[in-house]
Amino acid sequence: MKIPLVIAHRGANREAPENTLPAFERALEMGVDGIECDVMLTSDKVPVITHDDSLSKHSTTYGHIHKTTYKSLKTVDVGSHFSSEFAGVRIPTLSEMLALFRPTSMLLNIEIKVQPQIANGVEKIVADTIHEFGMDDQVIISSFSPMILWRIKQCAPHLRRALLTQPRAFFFLHMRFFAKVLDVWGVNPSLSAADQKLEQLARDNGWSVMVWTLNTTDAFAKAASFGVDGIITDDPPLLQNWLRTNQFPSP
Numbered sequence: 001m002k003i004p005l006v007i008a009h010r011g012a013n014r015e016a017p018e019n020t021l022p023a024f025e026r027a028l029e030m031g032v033d034g035i036e037c038d039v040m041l042t043s044d045k046v047p048v049i050t051h052d053d054s055l056s057k058h059s060t061t062y063g064h065i066h067k068t069t070y071k072s073l074k075t076v077d078v079g080s081h082f083s084s085e086f087a088g089v090r091i092p093t094l095s096e097m098l099a100l101f102r103p104t105s106m107l108l109n110i111e112i113k114v115q116p117q118i119a120n121g122v123e124k125i126v127a128d129t130i131h132e133f134g135m136d137d138q139v140i141i142s143s144f145s146p147m148i149l150w151r152i153k154q155c156a157p158h159l160r161r162a163l164l165t166q167p168r169a170f171f172f173l174h175m176r177f178f179a180k181v182l183d184v185w186g187v188n189p190s191l192s193a194a195d196q197k198l199e200q201l202a203r204d205n206g207w208s209v210m211v212w213t214l215n216t217t218d219a220f221a222k223a224a225s226f227g228v229d230g231i232i233t234d235d236p237p238l239l240q241n242w243l244r245t246n247q248f249p250s251p
Contacts (some may be wrong), residue, residue: 003034004223005230006239007109009213015056017082019049020089024100032236034107036142036212039094040115040203041122047069047094050078053115058082066115094126098133100138108135109188109210109232111142112152113145123148127156142188148179153182160185162210164195166244175201186229188212191219199226217242 011023012030019037027035038051042065055061055068058078064075067173070093077087094110101108110130112122130139141152142162146217149161161184175198179187186208189198202209210230211223220242223231233239 002227003243004228004230005107005210006236006243007034007036007107007210007230007232008032008061008236009036009234011035011037017052017079017086017089019091019095020078020086021069021100022079022086022089023090024097027236028100028104028106030236030240032106032240034109034230035101035111036111037097038113039122040065041069041120041125042073042112043067044069044071045121045125046073047122047126048073049092049094049097051113052115058207064116072088074110082145094129095133098130098135101138102133102135106138107140108138108247109140109142109162112145113141114145114148123151124155127152127159130159131156140185146182149178149182149184162208163185163190164188166190179207180205186210188232190206191223192225194226194228196226199228214239221246 008027010018012026013023015026021033036251037049039047039049040126041047043225048242053065055063055076058081058085059076061076076093077088078103079086088228117244130136136158140160142164143149144164152159152161163184188210189237211228212232214233216218220239231239
């Protein structure tokens, strides 16, 4: 069996606040192969790393990212909810995250989130920022939205694109239609959609497969048996240990 890449979901999110620089720094220390993170725009169109548009999800501040300027966002503490050790930690910009990883060979799976104002130009802003850092070859752009991936294809066709999908009922519609139309590099399914049929479809089309978000050894074993290329996890040490225990050689 191939050795699946270990991808830290929102960084090392069990050891530091998710999608923050401390979480990404900890992931680096763990020696993972890559990280998954999320990006959206502030009201003044600064790309920031966060999964949720609602600020109250990880802070005591009420409001929404898409209605907040970056200057105001810099005052929001998203670390204290995790522990006092991370009091004062802020939502990082895409540029800050890229600067951290530029000296490394870390694979960056950046998911563009769907915001209320979907046609806000996020795709070009994200693509241009990545290009400014010279990190085009280090990044995969993923999204649940075919429209977002289509816009990435138009403004930055050289960037690798991966289609995220979840509901089993619609999975193969996505794979057979959207993935081909969008000329994706890969597909990122939930585990419920990962099986030998998917793996064969991926091989036939030259797609990479990274499955999410797996946190048990049983799930790791199931995904590995299908020959997936990467496993996105909240528990990188558990996955790394499972790979060693099951005689997957170190990369």
